[in-house]
Amino acid sequence: MEALTNRVKVMERKPMTFVEKIYLWNIMKGMMITLKHFFKKKATIKYPEQKRPFSPVWRGLQILNRDEEGRERCTACGLCAVACPAEAITMEAAEREPGEENLYREEKYAAKYEINMLRCIFCGLCEEACPKDAIYLSETFTPSNYTRESFIYNKSDLLIPDPKTDPQGFAKARGNRAKKEEV
Amino acid sequence: MADEKKMMKVTIDNITIEVEPGTSILNAARQIGGEVTPPAMCYYSKLKGSGGKCRTCLVEVAAGSTADPRPMPKLVASCRTNVMDGMVVKNITSEKVIDARKGVVEFLLINHPLDCPICDQAGECSLQDLGYSHGSDDTRYEFPRRTFEKENIGPYIQLHMTRCILCYRCTYVADQLTNERVHGVLDRGDHSEISTYISKAIDNDFSGNMIDVCPVGALTDKTFRFKNRVWFLKPLDAHRDCPTCCGKVTLWNRGDEVYRVTARKDQWGEVEEWICNTCRFEKKNTSDWIIEGPTKVNRHSVISQGHYVGLKMPPETLKRVMDGRDPRILMEIHDVSGVNKPEIHLSELPGPAHSHDFLEKDVTRAEEYPGHVPQTLADVDAKTDSR
Structure with a gap:
């Protein structure tokens, strides 16, 4: 068959000479490369004492947002679930009753909200689809664990700390890239 | 001639x-x-x-x-x-x-609230389609939108007057399908609203068809209220022997539960044949119906998303490879998931679900599975800062 490209190199397969056979020069060359790396900057860091900063576009673990009064923003509209290419998100909605106005922002809310982190591919489409700024991908990652069951995250895992009772935790979980508050 | x-x-x-x-x-x-x-x-x-x-x-x-x-x-x-x-x-x-x-x-959108995320009509709303295909993506209106006092018009139909675009279709249904009209348009101009006369409940046998003719979410099914989004349900053509109507309907199922019953709609979104309130609101069991097959949904509709039509599944090889043994299931999702619990029948609730309808409280993964690594960024930081 005719070659499709002109990049084919014909190898010469001559028997090695004595100098080549003892590999001394090649070993020296290899050791030099190893030696060079002693003086280079280390590629690794000592996690968890040291941590790399997350990129501003990092897509990490999902967080369910609250508004400034600590009410849940999610209205269970299902747009995140319909946008999710991995079909990781499921939810069940309920109607807000009188007396629950301090808990939920709107008439309808997500009574159950689950993300299967084994399925999630962290594409961020749920964040893009959300009309209520209720879900966003935070600047952290899903922690590892030994059981599969522990990767089915429910609402209590995903909800952001309440800004009224835990403003520090709220600010930290929101990170630097959360959208600016609506005016 | x-x-x-x-x-x-x-x-x-x-x-x-x-x-x-x-x-x-x-x-x-x-x-x-x-x-x-x-x-x-x-x-x-x-x-x-x-x-x-x-x-x-x-x-x-x-x-x-x-x-x-x-x-x-x-x-x-x-x-x-x-x-x-x-x-x-x-x-x-x-x-x-x-x-x-x-x-x-x-x-039309001046006074229409932007509550599509809450509205049960979302996904099959004519105004949504119209706004998407013909409207601009921004509003120039700066004044407060018209609002109405909430009115209860009976156990079956939910009225959201703020969403109404005054198309009068529902009043024609009341006029032409039911023998006693108890529902019409009150007031004039900007203030006009559809309502029942002196809050008289709509109890005519065919009043439920108002829900189907309403192009927006002003009249929605109370028995389906907030139960699920239409695009997560499976539409099925079904029929039953009904003494009052034709009995030909579309069932909207989740699994085996009938979440909603509507009349069948043609390509213009118009009802093919009217159905009675018994069929619509009271027959919420699969056993009440003879199912004909899945409803054909336009490929461009959001309702068709996730409906994998004509899917050819490859044959299951794992069992054959494992000498006829079934593969061990490492996790049964229903044991873990709090959503779609088999003991909670949302479709059987007469109205929307409330917090007390969900029996179990969510337990965080950290409580349920000790040894779970702290999850929020704040927690991780707190742990490492203390070292």
Whole structure:
């Protein structure tokens, strides 16, 4: 068959000479490369004492947002679930009753909200689809664990700390890239 | 020769069609079908006297007829204008129409709340489709939107007056389908609202059809309220022997649970045959129905998302490879998941679910699975900072 490209190199397969056979020069060359790396900057860091900063576009673990009064923003509209290419998100909605106005922002809310982190591919489409700024991908990652069951995250895992009772935790979980508050 | 009707030749967007005299431009366009058809929010072919209210079906008439080929001076409502022989109509080919329709959509949306994430009509809402295809993506309206006091109009139908676009379809249903009209439009102009007279409950046998004819989410099914989004449900054609109506319906299922029953709709979103309230609200068991098969949903509809039609699954090989043993299931999702619990039947609730309908409280993964690494960034930081 005719070659499709002109990049084919014909190898010469001559028997090695004595100098080549003892590999001394090649070993020296290899050791030099190893030696060079002693003086280079280390590629690794000592996690968890040291941590790399997350990129501003990092897509990490999902967080369910609250508004400034600590009410849940999610209205269970299902747009995140319909946008999710991995079909990781499921939810069940309920109607807000009188007396629950301090808990939920709107008439309808997500009574159950689950993300299967084994399925999630962290594409961020749920964040893009959300009309209520209720879900966003935070600047952290899903922690590892030994059981599969522990990767089915429910609402209590995903909800952001309440800004009224835990403003520090709220600010930290929101990170630097959360959208600016609506005016 | 006397009974042979003279057919009218009409050209809509350069497509010529012959229709019977007395056909409206809208119906002539519907006979052609496709993109040529003007959208209609208030016209409903099954309701006498409907149309002429929303102005979304405006078209330009470039030539009135062969006898009088002058163009009509203004855009006309195609649902109320009948064709003439030799009429030339411009719909999507006319810039004037596109522009006017954009204005109409803007007017319709002036007082329409942007609560689509809450609204049960989302996904099958005519106004949503219209706004998406003809409207602009921004509002220029700066004033407070019109609001109404909430009114309870019975156990089956939920009225959201703020979402109403005053198409009058529901009042025609009340007039023409039920023998006693208890529901109409009160007040005038900006204040007008659909309501039941002195809050009298709508208990006519066919009143539920108002839900189906409503182009927006103003009238929705209370037994389906907030239960699920339409695009997560499976529409199935089904029928039953009903003494009062035809009994041909579409079931909206999640698994084996019937979440909602609606009449079957044709390609224009219009009900094919009216159904009674018993079929619609009270037969919420799969055993009540004879299921014919899945409803064909337009590929472009959001309802068709996740419905993998014509999927060819490869044969399961794992069992064969493992000498006939079933593979060990490492996790049964229903044991872990709090969503769609088999012991909670949302479809059997008469109204929307409330917090007390969900028996179990969510337990965080950290409590349920000790040894779970702290999850929020704050926790991780707190742990590492202390070292």
